[in-house]
Amino acid sequence: MSGSSSTPLPPTNVSLSPRERFEEYLQTRGLRQTNQRKFLLDKIFSEHEHFDADELIDRLPSKGSKNYVSNATVYRTLREFVDAGLLKSFQLEGRMVYEHDYGYPQHDHLYCTVCRELFEFQSEALTAIRDQVASEQGFRISGHRMIIHGVCRECSKNRRKKRRQDLV
Amino acid sequence: MSGSSSTPLPPTNVSLSPRERFEEYLQTRGLRQTNQRKFLLDKIFSEHEHFDADELIDRLPSKGSKNYVSNATVYRTLREFVDAGLLKSFQLEGRMVYEHDYGYPQHDHLYCTVCRELFEFQSEALTAIRDQVASEQGFRISGHRMIIHGVCRECSKNRRKKRRQDLV
């Protein structure tokens, strides 16, 4: 799965930090702030752009260490972050991929099937088409997911290089 | 998962029937035509637009009946149909969804999160945007997947009706 994207978009302005925003979310529903939640929130918002549960778990303190978080809690907490509007999730190659949502602009993705990295792009035209198609069909949109699959520039280069070497 | 789509697009012209095309595919690689494959191919191309493995299995003869096909074979055969270019597959809500590809025009989907039905649409503008984004980023495209999530016209109606009733 992809590591952090190489093309971060500029952040949108938000008045609250992710931490503050999450606290608000918790308080309004009588949920609790816990060390695990604090730790995961900080970790996620200080580090990665795109990640799946497995990648995140790999980078967390291991069992017995100070801030260990069980897998079950990781999965439960990720879902909570999505509910809270901090993260967005979508499926890619069979697993759930997460990315920052709060304070981050709407965008879509290019996915390199060689290095498995996700690249972002923004297109107002795409949104416009989406809205028009939906209105033609009487659809009330809740969102969309567009992923362009292919081979990124770097991987194309490397392949060409590799092919050249193979000929020698 | 969705049943057949309610908005079939016009078929594109192809010279071979799916069956003929598949036979060609098999012959060129030394693979074999079997009763299971024939049966599944006919079933799929005579019936559904979108389906997942589970739905297909449900509609197949049960164990002990004449044309019973094991689950393993269903999964293996579906992958083969995709390899042969007869079907296309994509992930939706955790499972693989299949649809006709051979003899069917390129299109994208609207997905109703209430009735779970898939609706199709075609947009040249979308393809154009895709190509431009990819070329800007030096991406060699192999394909794309666009799904608009929302609530379809019918389900919106029903909900409104339901809300009205709830008020009585």
Place this chain on the structure above:
DNA sequence: ATAGGTGCAAACTCTTTGCATTGCA
């Protein structure tokens, strides 16, 4: 004190695979 949260292990869903047997070419 008392819900809500956590960790653990077991369960679950969807799909793939190893292997002995069957059956096309």
Place this chain on the structure above:
DNA sequence: TGCAATGCAAAGAGTTTGCACCTAT
């Protein structure tokens, strides 16, 4: 006849869940 295909059951991957214990409010 030989290699591909099938069926079965077991294994996988990724994720969710039941439950006893823990802890924030």
